[in-house]
Amino acid sequence: LRTGFPEAIFAEGKEEPELIKIIEECAKRGRVLITRLEETKYNNIEEKISNLQNDGYEFEYNRKARILLIKDGEIEKQGKIGIITAGTSDVPVAEEARVVAEEAGCEVLTSYDVGVAGIHRLFHQIRRMIEEDVKALIVVAGMEGALPSVVAGLVDVPVIGVPTSVGYGVGAGGFTALNAMLQSCAPGIAVVNIDNGFGAAVFASTIVKQIDRKGQ
Amino acid sequence: LRTGFPEAIFAEGKEEPELIKIIEECAKRGRVLITRLEETKYNNIEEKISNLQNDGYEFEYNRKARILLIKDGEIEKQGKIGIITAGTSDVPVAEEARVVAEEAGCEVLTSYDVGVAGIHRLFHQIRRMIEEDVKALIVVAGMEGALPSVVAGLVDVPVIGVPTSVGYGVGAGGFTALNAMLQSCAPGIAVVNIDNGFGAAVFASTIVKQIDRKGQ
Amino acid sequence: LRTGFPEAIFAEGKEEPELIKIIEECAKRGRVLITRLEETKYNNIEEKISNLQNDGYEFEYNRKARILLIKDGEIEKQGKIGIITAGTSDVPVAEEARVVAEEAGCEVLTSYDVGVAGIHRLFHQIRRMIEEDVKALIVVAGMEGALPSVVAGLVDVPVIGVPTSVGYGVGAGGFTALNAMLQSCAPGIAVVNIDNGFGAAVFASTIVKQIDRKGQ
Amino acid sequence: LRTGFPEAIFAEGKEEPELIKIIEECAKRGRVLITRLEETKYNNIEEKISNLQNDGYEFEYNRKARILLIKDGEIEKQGKIGIITAGTSDVPVAEEARVVAEEAGCEVLTSYDVGVAGIHRLFHQIRRMIEEDVKALIVVAGMEGALPSVVAGLVDVPVIGVPTSVGYGVGAGGFTALNAMLQSCAPGIAVVNIDNGFGAAVFASTIVKQIDRKGQ
Amino acid sequence: LRTGFPEAIFAEGKEEPELIKIIEECAKRGRVLITRLEETKYNNIEEKISNLQNDGYEFEYNRKARILLIKDGEIEKQGKIGIITAGTSDVPVAEEARVVAEEAGCEVLTSYDVGVAGIHRLFHQIRRMIEEDVKALIVVAGMEGALPSVVAGLVDVPVIGVPTSVGYGVGAGGFTALNAMLQSCAPGIAVVNIDNGFGAAVFASTIVKQIDRKGQ
Amino acid sequence: LRTGFPEAIFAEGKEEPELIKIIEECAKRGRVLITRLEETKYNNIEEKISNLQNDGYEFEYNRKARILLIKDGEIEKQGKIGIITAGTSDVPVAEEARVVAEEAGCEVLTSYDVGVAGIHRLFHQIRRMIEEDVKALIVVAGMEGALPSVVAGLVDVPVIGVPTSVGYGVGAGGFTALNAMLQSCAPGIAVVNIDNGFGAAVFASTIVKQIDRKGQ
Amino acid sequence: LRTGFPEAIFAEGKEEPELIKIIEECAKRGRVLITRLEETKYNNIEEKISNLQNDGYEFEYNRKARILLIKDGEIEKQGKIGIITAGTSDVPVAEEARVVAEEAGCEVLTSYDVGVAGIHRLFHQIRRMIEEDVKALIVVAGMEGALPSVVAGLVDVPVIGVPTSVGYGVGAGGFTALNAMLQSCAPGIAVVNIDNGFGAAVFASTIVKQIDRKGQ
Amino acid sequence: LRTGFPEAIFAEGKEEPELIKIIEECAKRGRVLITRLEETKYNNIEEKISNLQNDGYEFEYNRKARILLIKDGEIEKQGKIGIITAGTSDVPVAEEARVVAEEAGCEVLTSYDVGVAGIHRLFHQIRRMIEEDVKALIVVAGMEGALPSVVAGLVDVPVIGVPTSVGYGVGAGGFTALNAMLQSCAPGIAVVNIDNGFGAAVFASTIVKQIDRKGQ
Ligand SMILES: Nc1ncnc2c1ncn2[C@@H]1O[C@H](COP(=O)(O)O)[C@@H](O)[C@H]1O
Ligand SMILES: Nc1ncnc2c1ncn2[C@@H]1O[C@H](COP(=O)(O)O)[C@@H](O)[C@H]1O
Ligand SMILES: Nc1ncnc2c1ncn2[C@@H]1O[C@H](COP(=O)(O)O)[C@@H](O)[C@H]1O
Ligand SMILES: Nc1ncnc2c1ncn2[C@@H]1O[C@H](COP(=O)(O)O)[C@@H](O)[C@H]1O
Ligand SMILES: [Mg+2]
Ligand SMILES: [Mg+2]
Ligand SMILES: [Mg+2]
Ligand SMILES: [Mg+2]
Ligand SMILES: [Mg+2]
Ligand SMILES: [Mg+2]
Ligand SMILES: [Mg+2]
Ligand SMILES: [Mg+2]
Known part of the structure; x- marks a missing residue:
């Protein structure tokens, strides 16, 4: 199978x-x-x-x-996904996701460090990705982990939340971000383990593969 | 958007x-x-x-x-998804998912109480769903939450894990099932909040919608 | 003192x-x-x-x-504060805050159930309150507790976050909301105990009192 | 805004x-x-x-x-705040708050290592700060975090509690101090993340700014 | 033995x-x-x-x-102990301690609802008990559990902290009070389980018994 | 005794x-x-x-x-046990168990890195061990800890689960694996502390010793 | 199998x-x-x-x-096991174990409420069971869960620890007993979920079955 | 005072x-x-x-x-206390207690590494200390922390439990030992913070001081 x-x-x-x-x-x-x-x-x-x-x-x-x-050569691309991070500290996890997703046959659009603060810049990036027809969005965030909620409120594309272990005090280890994403009041989000860029990419690629299976 | x-x-x-x-x-x-x-x-x-x-x-x-x-009438169906539960106590959460997914335009195949025990029966149900061309599998489990791991090891379809609050002692509240799904060693799983059949269904429907957007 | x-x-x-x-x-x-x-x-x-x-x-x-x-009569009002809730389930906590704040000499503006979803409606309410010259904003939210972060990103007024015990699964008891507010990446937020509308109001009134002490 | x-x-x-x-x-x-x-x-x-x-x-x-x-020059000061620590180990967090608050336009009075033990010395320092007309008190404490409760019982000025990660055993990481401040039976306290001197200072400066906005 | x-x-x-x-x-x-x-x-x-x-x-x-x-008659008293509570909600636990301590041969002085707020009243009660020559003080408190720290800072008598499950939000269940007492920066405190008035009294009575054993 | x-x-x-x-x-x-x-x-x-x-x-x-x-010479062997690991990272714990079990008089069969993924390979290894007449199976696994559940579903031999601290994010420290094993829906499993290969081996040897005591 | x-x-x-x-x-x-x-x-x-x-x-x-x-008739007994409880509140869990173990073909000896206090009575009961040739001991305890440690220090028979949810404060829910059993410094103990008399009995019966398989 | x-x-x-x-x-x-x-x-x-x-x-x-x-010279001794440890790894904490207690005017009897295993050796040490007329026993233990319970079951002298951070897996950090001591079913125990030999000694010295105050 x-x-x-x-x-x-x-x-x-x-x-x-x-x-x-x-x-x-x-x-x-x-x-x-x-x-x-x-x-x-x-x-x-x-x-x-x-x-x-x-x-x-x-x-x-x-x-x-x-x-x-x-x-041993290049992988043929099957469809597009987008990867967004809240801060610069989240970039290593996002890059793990990018490399894995490309290897799994996805074309990847990235937009790093968009935060929740500059809501207009975020909006612009999201719109660009939707217009480019991404099939899924991987949203990477640490601290209070609010970004996936905001993004999922704007789009109908599946949002895959990746909490990162970026934070300190009550946010240390990434558990606050994880729980915030799981408990989001915006539906349309599913979540992977803390810092699990790999898992998010493999999951996103399973979505992209469905689209290809369509015409079969 | x-x-x-x-x-x-x-x-x-x-x-x-x-x-x-x-x-x-x-x-x-x-x-x-x-x-x-x-x-x-x-x-x-x-x-x-x-x-x-x-x-x-x-x-x-x-x-x-x-x-x-x-x-005010019936919803037109856009694509198929499958819903599986480990036990009978997980059925209410699965049914929440089913009703919501149908309302979101998905045709739903269900297979309840397949457990991890009867591995052959599980295998049979999974095969049937894949042949029916489901675009995503919602796998609902409480207790030790092992079912999504086993399923994701068998298929390439996106697996959405829904931990349930079924369990007692260390499993009370569903946290063992949640953590097991997040920490799964089989990639291809993303997870929603404990007992959140609603969220799993909305998420699955966003996958089904991507397929339709394809030809646009 | x-x-x-x-x-x-x-x-x-x-x-x-x-x-x-x-x-x-x-x-x-x-x-x-x-x-x-x-x-x-x-x-x-x-x-x-x-x-x-x-x-x-x-x-x-x-x-x-x-x-x-x-x-035994009415309290004289000394200054304005605003109270905002994310959902309708947060209203009892907000009302506790309102009654206490009024009793502590504050004029209170309220805006309930603005969520993070309808970002424009939220923006409008915030602007109104700032124009009315509120000296502090009490922001009440359960679930993933993202609202205070978003509000604090928009204003320079002190934001008092009140997490509520509204939520289930990982959000049960209000701890996810509490931690998200404490770990917010938007500075300008301080937080009180879960469901503690009373404490938020007393704290807000201590701010309003400072302004009055000014001319002394 | x-x-x-x-x-x-x-x-x-x-x-x-x-x-x-x-x-x-x-x-x-x-x-x-x-x-x-x-x-x-x-x-x-x-x-x-x-x-x-x-x-x-x-x-x-x-x-x-x-x-x-x-x-690129000095910041003009708009109002006064006070910063107090329980022990000497809390001083780095207090100093982070002091530098940030000054940069945010506050004149800062400090009193470090006043503890809960020498209640008379504490009382003296608080009185001095109130007479100097501070608009907010930042109270920094680790271990059992009792100092903000005691201070808030003495004054009507807003008390911003900053728990520190000073402690060991059950106090390790600062969670005991954090919870004690959130659960204080003296109202008039709001709290920031563990070791977050930065956030406390930005929050205090938003209070000081309200006073200036008054005459507008 | x-x-x-x-x-x-x-x-x-x-x-x-x-x-x-x-x-x-x-x-x-x-x-x-x-x-x-x-x-x-x-x-x-x-x-x-x-x-x-x-x-x-x-x-x-x-x-x-x-x-x-x-x-089957009255117990002969061997020595005095004091019991203090922070609030009125802590009284049932204190009463459990009182009855048990009397049954274990202690004469008991009580002072309920002294809080941390009214520091002078507290001081007065403590002084009275020391003058009455209590051999141990049982200090019962919920919420942030600061009272035993304050008391132990004032006296050289053994202080037995009894955390109560009085509180809500982060204080629910009594864990904040328990941890605060264990992590107290005032030495001279030992602690029993949450709501364990019984254990505190038996322990206090073992202290009183030592004094009697002296002349043997 | x-x-x-x-x-x-x-x-x-x-x-x-x-x-x-x-x-x-x-x-x-x-x-x-x-x-x-x-x-x-x-x-x-x-x-x-x-x-x-x-x-x-x-x-x-x-x-x-x-x-x-x-x-000071070789130990006489009294009976057989099997040791299985899910991954290669679990091998050190398994080896601790093997050396201790041999020292305790057991003949040990091992099968490392069988995972849950390759269900057929696992099935083959289990069958071999049962045919070799092992009296107990030590099953070592980190991450989501599902392997003992799957094994116990296949055999009637006592299964001793050893959770390992292999994992990250929610799986860090081995608690997810531990809880999953304790909460397993397949009966016939008992569990030892995280990474406790030693304890598992001593326990397994007590089982082997029972068999010898039979004829006495 | x-x-x-x-x-x-x-x-x-x-x-x-x-x-x-x-x-x-x-x-x-x-x-x-x-x-x-x-x-x-x-x-x-x-x-x-x-x-x-x-x-x-x-x-x-x-x-x-x-x-x-x-x-539909009586089960043939294959071997003996012993069941011990620390207190009377642990008896329901022990009785669950007894009924299940008998149904699984074990002859069961019980000794309820032996505690850690009366060490000589405990010693006597253990000796009796060993002389009766029990193949495993199920030890049921709540509170601080020390009984299995003490028992395992006395015998070479496998000890199956069953923590119960008997306790309050830090012992509520049975987690203190569970952790104490897992962390025991006496080897020869394996543990099942809190209140899981059923699982302990099934596990004990798998041990008894090994003995029968011997002569095959 | x-x-x-x-x-x-x-x-x-x-x-x-x-x-x-x-x-x-x-x-x-x-x-x-x-x-x-x-x-x-x-x-x-x-x-x-x-x-x-x-x-x-x-x-x-x-x-x-x-x-x-x-x-600046020697301290005059006022009374005796005993210090006992379960293992050799607990000795540093016990030594902290010994040095502090001596400095606080206590004569100290020690007995290290008595464990729960060798119950007769423990019994012997306890008897010796009681005969020497110790006024309090400090009992230091990590792992499952059962020793204070066993000791308190044998004597009427106050038992001060000191949990240590000796342990791993579920026992890491000393929380299992702490909770076991707090939840002990033997009354007559009070507890200090994990590894807090200092606090235990100061507390014990307050007991010894009571005896001296007697004749006053
Ligand atoms: N069963 C459910 N589980 C999780 N979220 C839900 C569920 N039902 C509704 N929701 C979400 O909760 C929101 C409504 O919340 P409320 O305004 O409190 O009724 C909806 O927009 C949904 O996103
Ligand atoms: N010491 C600090 N503690 C907490 N937050 C801080 C601190 N310093 C900076 N920040 C916040 O972190 C943001 C910068 O994060 P970054 O983009 O990772 O440098 C700033 O906008 C501040 O709000
Ligand atoms: N690897 C291990 N894991 C758990 N317990 C062990 C291990 N090795 C030895 N022990 C136990 O620890 C005791 C020795 O502890 P100690 O006296 O500190 O050396 C032995 O009696 C064993 O029961
Ligand atoms: N080893 C110790 N464990 C716990 N508390 C201690 C210890 N040593 C000193 N203390 C306490 O810590 C206080 C000193 O803290 P500091 O001012 O930070 O040196 C003293 O008054 C003691 O009460
Ligand atoms: Mg959406
Ligand atoms: Mg898969
Ligand atoms: Mg702001
Ligand atoms: Mg105040
Ligand atoms: Mg004192
Ligand atoms: Mg089995
Ligand atoms: Mg043994
Ligand atoms: Mg005793």
Whole structure:
């Protein structure tokens, strides 16, 4: 019942030799995506997996997103999604989502640091994305997590809320943002785990895939 | 930027005279959906809002879903979704989702009480829904909330997890189910608030609407 | 260092004979305000404290606010404040605030059920209040508690956030609203306890009093 | 509806190149305040933003408050506020509040480490501040957070409670202090997030601004 | 190693026939104390255990304390303790402590509803108790639970803090009061469970007993 | 009533000189097991306890399990148990369990990283273990902790759930996995503390011991 | 892979007509166990399911355990287990465990209300059970939940801890007992959900079944 | 009302120059006790405060207790107390209590690492302390915190429970031990904050002081 999405490895908490072994095994089956891979860790293992480049793979490391792509060409795009962040501190999570969504066959429009403050700038960005016909909006926010509520009040497109662990005091860890999104009084929002840009992107890609299945 | 979904009133915590006033105001603008309306409360107000039936409205009260529809004809269906529950105690939340999704223009396939235990029966139901071309699956579960993880491992369709407050001890209030769904190791799941069948249905309908927007 | 504000009695959890005794003692010293007094409880004690009416007191019971005023004339108003609610379920808390603020010498402007959804209506109400020269805004909201953030982004007047226990699932008890207000990324907000309309009003009145002290 | 307060940048969690870019952009629009800026981080970026000094800006770094002011002259003072701390460990949060409040046009009186223990010393300090006509009191306390309750019992001036993350065991993280302030039995207190000296100061300055608006 | 304290039965949650059986068994061994016994429950069982009165026992039911004493004469007093409450809602817990402490051989001085507000009245009551030579102070408080801190700052006598479940919002259940007492910056306080007047009294009586053991 | 299991020392949080002293004391009474012993700590103390090797002891350090065995020959095996993990990150906890169980006289079958995803591979592993006649299954899982539920639905053998602190956001610390296992809708599961491979193994060995006691 | 245990229905939260339907369906497949069935609910449905008695079933309702057995003869006993409770309030949970364990083929020895206080009486009861050759001990305790730790320190038999929701203040809901059991410093304990006598019994029966499988 | 106990400074979180300044000020008024002072911090400041030794002060640094005494002779002892720990990891907290209690005029008997396991050894230690006529017992325990309950069941002396942050998983941070002590079913226990050896000792010394006040 399931179709092709490249295999993804969560690097956090895995020791380097272990990680190398897993990467090599996965690469036998096709493209690989390694997430939560810190730059120094990447630098340490790069050499040791360089043999994969002989097998026709290219490496593409995105520092902000902390993702390594081991790829063998470009992915064909199936549909558009939008990604919005409230602040600049939310950008790494958004970039994780962007890289994963592109790898999953989505064309991605981004608009970072629109906040709730400048309501007119937000409105403008949303309108642009709707006009570009995005099929889903990923809205990334920490602190009090109000942005998805405001966005969902403006559009009929599915809004995927991603709470981030940006905040302090009662907001530490991202739980305030998470709960605010779950308890939103604007319907049309579904939520993923704190800082889970990966999950939001995979979910968004499942929506985009539905549209393609339509004509079948 | 937003289009037509009937207005929804959340009846819980509203006193009867207040509720009647809000219903009458809403009904001036079109169809109305009253959620979380207990049967006795419905019986108490039914008479007092009966004048709306002169204005061409019909009443349809669903006891299990605790929803009153004040409608003026049938809604045209735009696409299919599936709704699955783990247990029988999750059915009221699933029924809330079903009634709302239908009102939002979705054709709904249901499969209640499939649990994680009888893995083969679950597999069979999922396959049927995929073959019927559902565009999203709403998976409702309380207790340890494992069902959405298992389902998302089987399909590429978006899975909307609805945790229910069914459980006791550490599971009381639905927080274990909620957290399990958010922390699922199977990607492709997004989650709504505990017992929020309404929100899951509205979200699912925004997915179905994307497909229609395609050819535009 | 402190000046006159009528004594206030919190009726919740006090048995009737006890309450009557406390009211009678307080009334010897001047006006009294009894908060969180349910209607039936009021009906039960009304007769038994009727002798106070011979001492020149009038009774004024506000059912929505659940407050009984035992007063001896009108209070002179010193300045204006505004009270806004997100939904209709937040109104009892707002009314508690209104009655207390008036008793504390404030003229009160209200605007209930403005939500975050209808951003233009909200904008209009805020503008009206600023033009009327309110010295503080009390913003009452449950669910995800986003309204004070939005309001504080629009004005330079002090915003007093009052989270309400309106919500369910992760929002039950008002903690999501409370945390969202405390963690707001818009500065200019201070917060009181969940459902504490009384505290918000007393606090707002301390602001209004500063203005009067100016010319001294 | 909003008027002039210098832009504020929250440095915590921002990488240095990013921070420099944001500072330079903000400085184009006027004075800038960089909060939560650790001394070493300041030392690292100082050189790289030194060109702003050619544009007529001066740098003023406050180590205790962890704030960098990028200023172009002095701010005119509009009214007085007081800042009190319970212990010496609360001073950094109080200093953050002081610097921000001065930048927002307040004259600030401080009294640090007055505790609840030496009730007579506390009483003396409060009296002094009231006589100096402060329009608001910011009271900063960790541990059991009792100080704002005691202060609010003594004065009619608005008391802004700032809980700090000073404490251990059940007091770790500042939640005991926060909850104690929110649940205070003395009315006249409103509260900001744990360690949020910035927010308390901005809020206090909105009160001071009301007084000026009076004669308009 | 242990000596005589009458047996105590916790009535809450026990069904009436069960309770009667336990009481009768205990009464064979001597005096009995039944705590958390609601008035109606007492009325229901009174008749059924009346035969104990033939065995030389007297019944003494204290409605406020919700305690039934089944006694066979008076207890000799060994030393004094003081019991103080912050508010009137804390009185039932204080009364539970008083009855138990007397039964455990303490002479009890009480001072209810002294609050933190009227600091001079509090000071007066404390002084009186110290002059009367109390060996321990039980301080009962809900809400923000600041009273034990203030008291312990004034005296060298052991202070036993009893948090009560009086409060709402963040104070609901008594956890704010409990944590404030545990995290007090005034040393000389030890704490018992929320609403545990019984435990505080037994503990205080163990202190009083030490004094008697002195001359041995 | 208790019989022989080697003494176990928990090394975490113990300083090296202290640890050496405890090890030497224990070794006088027989074999010793030192758990939670980091590799560098082991390297630091190895030399200093080398004299134990003269007393007939061998050292066996397992880096993954972080356990040092100080042993004097092999343990006789009494029965089989199985250990399964959901992911590779759970392996250290599983290895702690394996080493301890073997030391407690169990023969251990392992199957790591079977997840919930590949339901057929899981099914195959479970069948193999049952055919090998394991008397208990230790199932180790972090994240949403669903694996023990699925396993217990398939077998009648006692399933011992070990939640791990593998996860992030709402899953951080292992509490989601713990609660999911406790709240499982499949009966036949009992649970130990988060990351407690040691406890699971000791418990499993008590089951194996019952079988031996049978014929007595 | 699974063998015969009668089907069990959890009655709590199920409406009567629904319950009757489920019972009738289950009874077609064999014996049925209905747990958490309140006496009044049982009285209401008894008549309506009486037809099952014509099919050869007998009804056995246990009021303390709140269980209805619909049985067709006696179960053959395979091995012994012991059930111990700390207090009398824990007895309903213990009785749930007893009835379920007997239905699952265990002979059950019970010892209720042994507490931690009377250590010698506890010791005596434990010894008796070990001599009777119980294969597992179910230890039921609320409050601080210390009993399983003490028991596991005395025996080598598997100890299954069942925390109960008996307690108040910090112990309310059973979480203190649960955590104490999970965090016990005596190994040899595994734990089930709060008040889950059912789960403890099923788990204990899986242990007893292992012994029988031995000679196969 | 308060008498002499040396001033105590909490060093944790205080920077060195600040600490030196506070120490010098305190030393003007008499003996000083600096708690939570890490060894390296002590080494750093030792030199800089050495001038105090010219003023007749001696330094006594206790590494395990992390306390520096700045003293001018010995303290006269007024009465005995006992200190007991469950494990070796609890010893630092116990040592903090011992040093503080001695400084507060108590003679201290200690018995470390008695656990709940070896019930006979515990019994022996308790008996010895009672025979030595201790006036209070400080019982220090982490993990499940059962030791104070067991001790309080054996003696009539006041038991002061000190939960420690020793534990992991559900026991991390010491909250399980804290709650277990507060919820103990053995009366005669009062509790201080997690790891608060200081507070327990000050409290115990207030008990010892009562005995001396007796003959006055
Ligand atoms: N069952 C429900 N669950 C969650 N949200 C709901 C539900 N029913 C209605 N709503 C939302 O609540 C809003 C109405 O709230 P109210 O104005 O209080 O009636 C609607 O706009 C819906 O978005
Ligand atoms: N110390 C602080 N505490 C809380 N909020 C702050 C602080 N400093 C700045 N802010 C707020 O954070 C916003 C800037 O966030 P950012 O865009 O991440 O720099 C400002 O508009 C302020 O409202
Ligand atoms: N890895 C572990 N996890 C949990 N408990 C352990 C572990 N290792 C040892 N223990 C227990 O801790 C006790 C030893 O604690 P200690 O005296 O502090 O070394 C042993 O008796 C074991 O019951
Ligand atoms: N180890 C400790 N644990 C708890 N409280 C302490 C400790 N040491 C000192 N204190 C208290 O903290 C106060 C000093 O705090 P500070 O002014 O921050 O040094 C003293 O008056 C003591 O009451
Ligand atoms: Mg929308
Ligand atoms: Mg999927
Ligand atoms: Mg503002
Ligand atoms: Mg005041
Ligand atoms: Mg004191
Ligand atoms: Mg099973
Ligand atoms: Mg054992
Ligand atoms: Mg005792």
